[in-house]
Amino acid sequence: MTKNKIRPGSYLFPVPTVLIGANINGKANFNAIGWVSGLEFGPPLISISSNQQHHNNVGIKENQTFSVNTPSEDMVEVTDYCGIKSGRREDKSEIFDVFYGELKTAPMISEAPLNLECKVIHTIDTSEIANSKNGHDIFIGEVVQAYAEEKYLTNGRPDIEKIKPLVLSRSRGKSRYYKIGEELGVAWSLGLNYKKNKK
Amino acid sequence: MTKNKIRPGSYLFPVPTVLIGANINGKANFNAIGWVSGLEFGPPLISISSNQQHHNNVGIKENQTFSVNTPSEDMVEVTDYCGIKSGRREDKSEIFDVFYGELKTAPMISEAPLNLECKVIHTIDTSEIANSKNGHDIFIGEVVQAYAEEKYLTNGRPDIEKIKPLVLSRSRGKSRYYKIGEELGVAWSLGLNYKKNKK
Numbered sequence: 001m002t003k004n005k006i007r008p009g010s011y012l013f014p015v016p017t018v019l020i021g022a023n024i025n026g027k028a029n030f031n032a033i034g035w036v037s038g039l040e041f042g043p044p045l046i047s048i049s050s051n052q053q054h055h056n057n058v059g060i061k062e063n064q065t066f067s068v069n070t071p072s073e074d075m076v077e078v079t080d081y082c083g084i085k086s087g088r089r090e091d092k093s094e095i096f097d098v099f100y101g102e103l104k105t106a107p108m109i110s111e112a113p114l115n116l117e118c119k120v121i122h123t124i125d126t127s128e129i130a131n132s133k134n135g136h137d138i139f140i141g142e143v144v145q146a147y148a149e150e151k152y153l154t155n156g157r158p159d160i161e162k163i164k165p166l167v168l169s170r171s172r173g174k175s176r177y178y179k180i181g182e183e184l185g186v187a188w189s190l191g192l193n194y195k196k197n198k199k
Numbered sequence: 200m201t202k203n204k205i206r207p208g209s210y211l212f213p214v215p216t217v218l219i220g221a222n223i224n225g226k227a228n229f230n231a232i233g234w235v236s237g238l239e240f241g242p243p244l245i246s247i248s249s250n251q252q253h254h255n256n257v258g259i260k261e262n263q264t265f266s267v268n269t270p271s272e273d274m275v276e277v278t279d280y281c282g283i284k285s286g287r288r289e290d291k292s293e294i295f296d297v298f299y300g301e302l303k304t305a306p307m308i309s310e311a312p313l314n315l316e317c318k319v320i321h322t323i324d325t326s327e328i329a330n331s332k333n334g335h336d337i338f339i340g341e342v343v344q345a346y347a348e349e350k351y352l353t354n355g356r357p358d359i360e361k362i363k364p365l366v367l368s369r370s371r372g373k374s375r376y377y378k379i380g381e382e383l384g385v386a387w388s389l390g391l392n393y394k395k396n397k398k
Contacts, residue, residue, distance in 0.1 A: 167380075176359075
């Protein structure tokens with residue numbers, strides 16, 4: 001086996017794709033992002049890393065709120081559209097049926113199966129912790145409320161087989177969207193067979 | 200459409216599964232984690248959020264290094280095993296063929312298609328930014344080197360269709376692993392059809 005040294009990159013496979021909502025001058029804007037991660041259970045914390053060139057960052061900083069909207073497979077075209085077109089030049093406030101929750105300033109997408117309403121509790125500018133060429137804002141949000149239609153839930157919790165979310169990744173020289181594929185097994189369970197098989 | 204308010208959670212669909220490597224008292228340990236995210240391109244930054252109960256955190260704090268190893272579908276059992284068994288009670292140093300890079304203290308898994316060697320540049324304790332019940336360490340690492348065999352690359356870059364990584368998610372009351380499914384289209388491209396279709 002020969003391991004090649006390849007150009008350092010923050011390569012991660014797979015990556016989710018979510019639509020981040022923010023209000024800018026009182027108007028909803030949405031951008032597609034793949035750099036998103038859970039951080040903590042209680043209180044539930046989630047982070048996004050958003051290029052400082054993004055129009056959304058202005059609104060998130062202004063209101064200290066944002067939303068994380070999980071699109072389904074059938075929203076792939078409009079999700080990509082939101083990632084291509086900047087809110088600075090394109091009004092994206094009319095694309096979706098938008099609703100607001102208790103924070104009042106985090107616009108959420110009715111059509112998206114799952115919506116997280118977030119309050120910013122911490123922000124990191126990557127150019128302050130590293131010698132960044134681009135500059136990203138890492139917004140850490142507390143999820144103050146989550147929303148989903150009953151049809152996307154099992155026992156009150158979101159279900160991936162009902163949501164049918166998008167995977168974003170890279171193959172054959174291009175970034176591509178994928179569906180979720182077949183199940184391989186139950187987590188925190190199928191690993192129990194591992195040692196047995198080895199013996 | 201009726202949106203239910205559901206219990207706030209850091210719900211994210213899908214989530215990747217990676218094996219985080221750390222040295223503890225000079226011995227390699229590996230833990231499976233889903234809370235991982237890219238943050239920045241230049242320099243490449245990546246974050247993991249790891250429960251403070253995890254044995255790995257001791258080693259990451261000690262050496263200020265860690266590795267991110269992307270398992271393939273056929274590593275699902277051993278990946279789950281690494282997530283189930285704590286390095287505090289179980290010696291996980293002999294499971295894989297381990298190699299080290301220039302940082303010397305970030306153990307990497309030869310069998311994993313992709314390895315990122317990371318130097319910690321910033322750490323956040325979630326109990327310091329929120330009133331956390333559990334406490335997670337968010338380690339932000341700079342990827343100083345990446346490694347992959349030629350068979351997982353296309354034009355020198357990792358290719359998801361060759362890597363065949365794992366998706367971790369929740370359905371029917373349990374966390375489950377999934378394969379990547381069929382391609383839906385090229386990103387930053389298929390969204391260009393969106394407005395046209397609407398008109």
